[in-house]
Amino acid sequence: MQAIHGIDKLPALQSPKIIRMTTPFTSNKSSNQNPILRADDLACVRGDMVLFENLSFDLSQRRCLHVIGANGSGKTSLLRIICGLNSAENGNVIYDGTLLGRSETARAEMAYIGHKDGLKNELTAIENLRFQQRLEGLSDENHLDDCLAQLKILRCADLPAQSLSFGQRRRLAFARLLLSPKRVWVLDEPFTGIDTQGRSLIESICVQHLESDGAIIMTHHQSLDASSISPFKDELILNESGHHE
């Protein structure tokens, strides 16, 4: 909790902010909004390697936190901890004032796209989306077409996911984000395998999400300065390598 208290003593930060790990950090400090998501003194250990520790940050709405770090610095582990897939060695993730581990609502408000697409090869593109949509309790067939059209893969709607190219599969995974409104998008290397047109499409849906009071935390190896997400961007830099305990 010391790290969180320390936030109040920090000087006012200008947007975009760049912060290195181990320093308490709040994105969108200038606004008085309560953060959607707060990481409090997180530590992650893999084997006998400490990937990061004392990591605290806030994520407010309309902000995109770009997590930067070398391979093996714990970026993916951090994202998996945030969406509850992995547990942290220490610290908590607090969503809207509730501990993430105890809040089913928090998980329902989060969308995660990791290295794996989360698609069934044997099902067609639209069947994959339909399954997700029904799980959310929705049943608007036209919306499925809209989601595919927005990602420019409507012509692949009836093709099995296994016959789609890597980039088309990634686009289909992103179409899942459009099915129902989720406040926090957790994106792990979202632009990997995506062509230029696809990247600008994904950037545009990210911007739409941010403008509608959502928040994003993402990893990406290249700078987002030239992207349309740039005005919403904060940076969190993880150490280049962890250290042994």
Added chain:
Amino acid sequence: MSTLILYFHREWLLMFRNTGALVQPLVFFVIIALLFPFSLPAEVNLLQSIGGGVIWVAAVLATLLSLESMFHADYQDGTLEQAVIHQRNLPAAMLGKVIAHWTATGLFLSLFSPVLCITFNIPVDQFWVLFVGLLLGTPSLTLIGAIGAALTVTLRRGGVLIAVIILPLYIPILIFGAGMISQSEQGLETISQVYTLAAILTLSLTLAPFAIAGALKATIN
């Protein structure tokens, strides 16, 4: 409930589009059971007396064979991660998946068991005893086995470990299931075995989905 049905429906779709996986346990079951009549002396009484036990062992092995793939594909393609993140109905989702898996393995095996009874020269009036036993026992085999499959989902070759974890838990089901046949052969009542298998099934059906969900959350971590 809708989550359960959605997952059940999706699993059936997946199995029908991958028919190799669908018929594999049934073929394995038939092959194991058929090898015994060929390899044993051609004595009618011997085949009759061991027939029920052999069919039960074949059902256990066929179920075991199919378990490794139950969650592995979901783990590989990331759909399991998505299910765990939105874990509000994870036990119901996994129950839907396991029931679908059982209908493609245990239910088929049960329905096919009368054919195997003929090869062992088991009297026709005992067909139903074996059928009811398998119908009550195989869902428990799948539910309990799914816990082992969930615990080993991240391992590349988890099949052997599943067998080590799960086979001891299968023994009571095997004893009561195969016991039904021998009781019936001696003209004794088999209702106590039916009740016991039904009780094991009720217990598995109630507790296994939560154990599977817990195991998946722990192993994916």
